[in-house]
Amino acid sequence: MPNTEKFLQSVQEGYTFKGEFAVLGVGMLDKAAVPGALVKLPLKTMNRHGLIAGATGTGKTKTLQVIAEALSDASVPVLLMDIKGDLSGIAAAGVENDKIKERLAIIGETYKPTGFPVELMSLSNEKGVRLRATVSEFGPILLSKILDLNDTQQGLVAMIFKYCDDNKLPLLDLKDFVKVLQFVSNEGKAEIEKEYGKIATTSTGTILRKVIELQQQGADVFFGEPSFEVDDLMRIADDGRGMISVLRVTDMQNRPKLFSTFMLQLLAELYATLPEAGDLDKPKLVMFIDEAHLVFQEATEALLQQIETVIKLIRSRGVGIFFCTQNPQDVPASVLSQLGLKVQHALRAFTAVDRKTIKQAAQNYPETEFYETEQLLTELGIGEALVTMLNEKGIPTPLVHTMLVSPRSRMDVLTDGEIDGLINKSKLVKKYAETADTESAYEILNAKLEEAAQKTAEEKAAKDAEKEAKKTSGGRQEKSTIEKVLDNSVTRQIGRTAANVITRSLLGALGLGGKSSSKKKSNSWF
Numbered sequence: 001m002p003n004t005e006k007f008l009q010s011v012q013e014g015y016t017f018k019g020e021f022a023v024l025g026v027g028m029l030d031k032a033a034v035p036g037a038l039v040k041l042p043l044k045t046m047n048r049h050g051l052i053a054g055a056t057g058t059g060k061t062k063t064l065q066v067i068a069e070a071l072s073d074a075s076v077p078v079l080l081m082d083i084k085g086d087l088s089g090i091a092a093a094g095v096e097n098d099k100i101k102e103r104l105a106i107i108g109e110t111y112k113p114t115g116f117p118v119e120l121m122s123l124s125n126e127k128g129v130r131l132r133a134t135v136s137e138f139g140p141i142l143l144s145k146i147l148d149l150n151d152t153q154q155g156l157v158a159m160i161f162k163y164c165d166d167n168k169l170p171l172l173d174l175k176d177f178v179k180v181l182q183f184v185s186n187e188g189k190a191e192i193e194k195e196y197g198k199i200a201t202t203s204t205g206t207i208l209r210k211v212i213e214l215q216q217q218g219a220d221v222f223f224g225e226p227s228f229e230v231d232d233l234m235r236i237a238d239d240g241r242g243m244i245s246v247l248r249v250t251d252m253q254n255r256p257k258l259f260s261t262f263m264l265q266l267l268a269e270l271y272a273t274l275p276e277a278g279d280l281d282k283p284k285l286v287m288f289i290d291e292a293h294l295v296f297q298e299a300t301e302a303l304l305q306q307i308e309t310v311i312k313l314i315r316s317r318g319v320g321i322f323f324c325t326q327n328p329q330d331v332p333a334s335v336l337s338q339l340g341l342k343v344q345h346a347l348r349a350f351t352a353v354d355r356k357t358i359k360q361a362a363q364n365y366p367e368t369e370f371y372e373t374e375q376l377l378t379e380l381g382i383g384e385a386l387v388t389m390l391n392e393k394g395i396p397t398p399l400v401h402t403m404l405v406s407p408r409s410r411m412d413v414l415t416d417g418e419i420d421g422l423i424n425k426s427k428l429v430k431k432y433a434e435t436a437d438t439e440s441a442y443e444i445l446n447a448k449l450e451e452a453a454q455k456t457a458e459e460k461a462a463k464d465a466e467k468e469a470k471k472t473s474g475g476r477q478e479k480s481t482i483e484k485v486l487d488n489s490v491t492r493q494i495g496r497t498a499a500n501v502i503t504r505s506l507l508g509a510l511g512l513g514g515k516s517s518s519k520k521k522s523n524s525w526f
Contacts, residue, residue: 004029007370008037014398017042017391019281022070024387025404026107029370031379033106039402041067041341043074043282045390047320049311049338052288053328053361054345059383063343064288064324065090065407068244072116076282077234077242083291085250089410091118091422100406103383107405114408117237120422121247123262124221127419128248129428131228132221132435133265135171136161142268143177145302146261147210156203159196160184169441173224174215176441181208183445217255222262226432230266230273234285256297263295264303267310270319277318284318292323293330308334328361336364340390346380368399376401 011027011034020043027037054060061084068078068090080087093113094100104111120128135143140161144154160180164171171177184192185204193199235243249259274284289295296304311321323331323339327347331339342365349355362374366388376386380401387402414422423429 003370004034008034010370010398011037011039011400014391015040015400017044019044019392020074022067022074023107023109023405024066025385025402028384028401028403031401033403035106035108037400038108039387039400041070041389042392043071043076044279044392045340046071046076046286047280047283047315047318048340048390048394049315049320050322050341050343050389051328051331051336051339052322052324052343052345053326053330054380054385055326055348057382058345058380059385059404060324060326060345061086061290062383062407062411063345063385063404064290064322065409065411066405067322068286068288069114069116069408071283071286072242072244074282075236075240075242077236077285078244079233079285079287080244080246081287081289082246082248083250083294085248086413087246087290088118088120088248088414088419089412090116090244090246090407091414092410092418094406094408094410103403103406107403109405111406112408116409117239117241117243118422119235119243119245119426119428120419121245123247123249123258124218124251126248126251127423129228129232129245129426130432130435131247131262132224132432133227133262133269134225135173135177135223136164137227137269138265142264142306145306146257146264147207147214148302149207149210152200153203153207156199157207159192159199163192163196164441169444170439172440173442174211174220178208178211179442179445181211183449187449214257214261217258218251219258219261222258224435226434228432230269232428232431256294259294260296260303263289264306264310267307267314267321271310271314271317274317274319276316278316280318283320286320286322288322288324290324292325293327295323296330296332296335304332304334308332308338311335311338327357328364329357342386342388344377344386345384346382347377349378366396366399371399371401373399 007027007029015038017040021040022043024039024041026033026035027039028034029037052060052063064080065087068080071078080090082088093115094111096111096113100111121131122128123131138146140154140158144157147153147157149157160177161171163169163184164180169176169180171180181204184199185201189199233245237243270285277284295307314321322341323335325331328336328342328344344361344365347354347358347361349358358377359374362377365373365386371386373386380386383404383406385402385404386399388399389397391397
């Protein structure tokens, strides 16, 4: 059998699926497209997660865009984490050009410019739906892992959450958590230690410093109310297509810890909210994380373990996660092993380190008789990639050098006017626009401390007044008695006589009374 026929048969057998699928591109052999060797994407396995990797400018973002469009067409909601700010164009129809026409003619597809239903979102003050979460929703375990606390400090955080639950102190934003930390270290320490055990001041100080570090990355704008409801990520547009939520996080590149915090909380919330789904014909939600190295860049070992655990478990909830990054090694090996679909664009070999990276990347893919994988990784053209995925039985499909289809939406950003138009039409923007500052731990503890301070001041003032009253009242009573005695005509004479006797006695005792004494006095002094 000629090599081309063998290759065609291998692709057709490996990429034929029973359920719904999308065409990702056409297989290539010896750098030429092989008609009919269509590489298809089965929607049934899209909850098995995936990786889109490759050097800058090789077409990663466009591949992400193509897959997101196919999912939306199949009524699957999509969440795109837009780090570079170049994914908003998916809301507008693309424009056909000669290159697109030529590419699709080779693949055997036709180009239909299409805009998709999009909801713009933000973690900060950028235009779009504001995403927030409360500290309570994070819970003590997740918050401790994000802050990279040791076992003792984790125990203290768990105790703080328990104390707040028992005393109806809602932890909504970080100022609530900081206020409770300060309270358990000072005014409330004795009271809390009676009920919950000893509190180490050094631990509360360490936790407080780490919370402040998180605040310096802008976490205050993320924690609070109204908290975002994950159901709003899984909406279907009026025309039946899946809504594509574009989370614009261009300001997160310098705040990786906040980005990791959001990512982990969102995954945990999805896992906790969604019921067990088993094997579905298509996923409930698919997330794409562009520039995924930011998720792992400053993640602690504990945080990485948590991410790995959630990725393993969330698949059963019908959620797929795709990481888009320049190098497969940006993703920890424990996470990389969980990714079913792998789309590898070209890698560049400029240095010895680059060549080592390419060799490692080649080892991540199935062996094939049709390609020298390590060499081909440096020769892939723009819009071409090595593709392999899991079939419906969980078996890896053949590795195929693929010419990818072009996105049907705009391969560029929206203008400011177009963004404003989307914002004005959005119902969710209005729903989450206003920050709610409801009464929570911060206000309740402040009121409690003010009340205690006022009570103490009032008690002190009352004691001072009582003391002053006694002093004043006692003096008046004594003066009044003397006056009464001296006012009596009989006693006035007795008083004078007694006064003389007393005076004399005193003077005598001092050697100053009487004439005889005066002489002695004179002698005694001179």
